[in-house]
Amino acid sequence: MSLTTRSVPVAAAMTVCPDCGLILRSPRLRPHLVAVCPRCAQALRRYRHNPVQKGLALSLTGLLLYLPANLLPLMTFSVLGIESRGSIVQACGHMFASGQSFIGLIVALTTLVFPLAILSGLLLITLGLSRQRKAAWMPALFRSYHHLTEWAMTDVFLVGVLITIIKMSHMAAVTLNPGFFCLVGLVVTTVAAQTVIDPPLFWSRMEEQEPQPSPLQTPADGTEPQPADLLACHGCHKLLPADYPQQSGRHRCPRCGHTLHPRKPNSINRTWALLATAAILTLPANLLPIMEVDYFGVPDRSTIMDGIIYFFQEGSYGIGLVIFVASVLVPLFKIVGLVIILLSIRYRWQSWLRHKAIMFRAIEFIGRWSMLDIFVITLLCSLAQFGFLSTISAAPAALYFTGVVLSTMFAALSFDPRLLWDAAAATETRQ
Ligand SMILES: [Zn+2]
Ligand SMILES: [Zn+2]
Known part of the structure; x- marks a missing residue:
């Protein structure tokens, strides 16, 4: 770890954890080592x-x-x-x-x-x-x-x-x-x-x-800047002073041009709204048929669950399990997990903070894998066309299911995980 000296601009020697907002000294990287945030366990940087x-x-x-x-x-x-x-x-x-x-x-x-x-x-x-x-x-x-x-x-x-x-x-x-x-x-x-x-x-x-002129210098008395004095850019994670001046009427990062905010604006309300949308769309996505298979002109419509049961009956347990996890468990985990995180901010629950941060990263990571079922349906609809023998087409639930995947992904994007740590810090200060 390198130490900040009075002559070195702080911006060059300090870094911020994008997930919890903790200000850290920039790690000195060595081969095969990963710099990890000591507070939320986020991998900050790997040697390349x-x-x-x-x-x-x-x-x-x-x-x-x-x-x-x-x-x-x-x-x-x-x-x-x-x-x-x-x-x-x-x-x-x-x-x-x-x-x-x-x-x-x-x-x-x-x-x-x-x-x-x-x-x-x-x-x-x-x-x-x-x-x-x-x-x-x-x-x-x-x-x-x-x-x-x-x-x-x-x-x-x-x-x-x-x-x-x-x-x-x-x-x-x-x-x-x-x-x-x-x-x-x-x-x-x-x-x-x-x-x-x-x-x-x-x-x-x-x-x-x-x-760029480095606006952030070590204070003259030699002390290090406090988190309240700093602002981290959402785009490139550059550290700037909290009172960084506006340029042509807009508050923008001098390095990447991203609009500067202490936290993502309206994060909680937007996340709630998108989660509510996802929860509503989950019902038709699971209850309505998602695919229609036509055998010799006789249509057979099946829901997501019917498709999973089919694989289990055929003995393809592995594939049945993959589709069950990607199409049923992952969307459910994303919605329930984000609701727990939002409630813990609302009611300032201080326990399991690190675990909730790790859960949020898991929600972010797995979000895109729910598209699996939509891709399978798209491939079957276009590649499994056998004329009068059999044809496959997408049924209404495919549209609702795509809506569930998109709204949960946007919900995770709207949420600012640093709010979890802000709420805990505010409770600690009050006590
Ligand atoms: Zn962190
Ligand atoms: Zn930036």
């Missing part, structure tokens, strides 16, 4: 070797695989000589063509648009950093990259492809096509590219390229 070059190589490889992974057919299903195959782009197009435009749009954004955006963004940023180029667009692009990482879901989609293969292998012969292998490569490179980079290092390099 050559993050710029590795990020550049992996994002470029990912971009090369992007088009074949999305345009080439993923797999072929054949039943009694009738073959059905398709690519990711065709699967999205099929949802639009069959009147499920909203689901088609969400699938297209999460599997086509956002993955392309994060790979291109990462390529431009690492290219700029490796050439020591000074570009005003880099901080804004890196901030957007962070916002989009949660919404780029090729990894979830790949698990959806695997579930579709297992589901279809009961009734059709399945052949894997080149698109499938390119998709595996795309997922591996995208996840690796996001893992090898070192965001705090990238931010500091961008700042070096475009030097």
Whole structure:
């Protein structure tokens, strides 16, 4: 750990935990070590070797695989000589063509648009950093990259492809096509590219390229600034003085341009509203049929639970369990977990604070995995079309279920976990 001296600007030697707001001295990183917040156990920073070059190589490889992974057919299903195959782009197009435009749009954004955006963004940023180029667009692009990482879901989609293969292998012969292998490569490179980079290092390099006057200096008496005197940017986690001056009428971070707030505005009310929306949508999502299978012209509609029971009856316990966890337990855990956190702020419950912080991070992490069922339905609707033999289409609950996933994800995004620690600190001060 490095100590702050009077001659060094505090901003360079201090850091903030984004999850609990604790002000810490910047850790000195060593290979294989992770800096962890002592209060909420959030991993603050990991040692990365050559993050710029590795990020550049992996994002470029990912971009090369992007088009074949999305345009080439993923797999072929054949039943009694009738073959059905398709690519990711065709699967999205099929949802639009069959009147499920909203689901088609969400699938297209999460599997086509956002993955392309994060790979291109990462390529431009690492290219700029490796050439020591000074570009005003880099901080804004890196901030957007962070916002989009949660919404780029090729990894979830790949698990959806695997579930579709297992589901279809009961009734059709399945052949894997080149698109499938390119998709595996795309997922591996995208996840690796996001893992090898070192965001705090990238931010500091961008700042070096475009030097900002450091507004935060050690007070003349040698004491360290107190949390109340500081403001952390939500976008890049830069520490600034609480009275940081407004520029052209707006309170913005000098490094990344994000609007500055001590805490996310209206966080509690927005989270409650989104949770209420999710809870209401959960009812039709689970009670109405989510998929319609037409065998020889006889329609058979099934709910989420029917689909899970089907896998258990067929003996595919593993897949049945994965769908049960992703479609039933995860949305329920997200809603109940966030309600417990909001109530503990409302009633200032001080116990299990660290556990609640860890639970919130789990809610944030698993949020996107609930899209699994929607991806499986999209793939089945477009790839399992066998003419007069059988066709599959999405039923009304698919739309409501997508609404549940989106509203719980937005609820987790609206919530500011530092409020949990603020409420506990306020209670302690009062006592
Ligand atoms: Zn913390
Ligand atoms: Zn910032």
